[in-house]
Amino acid sequence: MSDFQEHLAKLEDKQRAYAELAEVKELFASRGWFAGTSGNLSVRVGDFNPGSFQFAVTASGKDKSKRTAEDFLLVDQNGKPSEPTALKPSAETLIHCEIYRLTGAGAIFHIHSVFSNVVSEWFWERRSVPVAGVELIKGLGIWEEEAQIEIPIVPNYADIPRIVPEITDALQPRLPGVLLRKHGIYAWGKDAFEAKRHLESFEFLFEYVYRWELLQGSRR
Numbered sequence: 001m002s003d004f005q006e007h008l009a010k011l012e013d014k015q016r017a018y019a020e021l022a023e024v025k026e027l028f029a030s031r032g033w034f035a036g037t038s039g040n041l042s043v044r045v046g047d048f049n050p051g052s053f054q055f056a057v058t059a060s061g062k063d064k065s066k067r068t069a070e071d072f073l074l075v076d077q078n079g080k081p082s083e084p085t086a087l088k089p090s091a092e093t094l095i096h097c098e099i100y101r102l103t104g105a106g107a108i109f110h111i112h113s114v115f116s117n118v119v120s121e122w123f124w125e126r127r128s129v130p131v132a133g134v135e136l137i138k139g140l141g142i143w144e145e146e147a148q149i150e151i152p153i154v155p156n157y158a159d160i161p162r163i164v165p166e167i168t169d170a171l172q173p174r175l176p177g178v179l180l181r182k183h184g185i186y187a188w189g190k191d192a193f194e195a196k197r198h199l200e201s202f203e204f205l206f207e208y209v210y211r212w213e214l215l216q217g218s219r220r
């Protein structure tokens with residue numbers, strides 16, 4: 001492939017990533033998953049190796065329920081813009097960088113929800129949210145009979161680089177997500193479709209655990 005053909009292919013891939021991000025952003029916003037400008041999304045662009053990759057990511061601090069020409073930018077494996085831009089990448093871009101580096105995922109979605117926040121605090125001492133035998137564990141790609149999972153919880157710090165090594169330590173190879181304490185869920189997949197399925201499955205499981213715990217408490 002000539003340099004020019006390579007340039008065109010990259011441009012096409014970037015446009016595909018922006019279109020996928022715009023679609024998911026609109027859908028998640030319609031579900032109220034970006035309260036107060038929270039949340040961020042990314043889709044990987046081009047070839048991957050752990051030391052060199054690029055991804056399209058949401059710009060920081062935007063109202064994610066609005067569609068504008070300044071919603072996304074392209075960054076490298078260190079979270080630095082790959083092209084000249086006045087836009088700032090998400091404040092949490094380094095978390096995306098680390099998850100891509102560790103997993104080689106194709107897309108990463110992050111939202112804040114009340115259910116994820118409550119269960120992250122409820123199970124904080126355990127450092128994981130246990131879920132057993134719920135059908136939607138299959139939505140995470142785990143098809144065992146009566147599967148038992150422990151969704152990891154990591155501490156939340158205002159200084160994002162401090163969160164990165166916590167994620168490095170907590171990630172479980174078979175679980176495509178991690179909870180930040182009293183913050184929200186990060187979920188990923190090989191592409192945007194799979195990352196969305198994983199995020200939706202986690203959210204379902206968090207709501208299930210929340211309601212189940214309440215119900216158990218009211219029976220005591």
Ligand SMILES: CSCCC(=O)C(=O)COP(=O)(O)O
Nearest residue numbers: 037038039040060061090091
């Ligand atoms: C307003 S929520 C605090 C920041 C945050 O947790 C988040 O997900 C959004 O930050 P971004 O820089 O990606 O807009």
Ligand SMILES: [Zn+2]
Nearest residue numbers: 038039092184
């Ligand atoms: Zn966040």
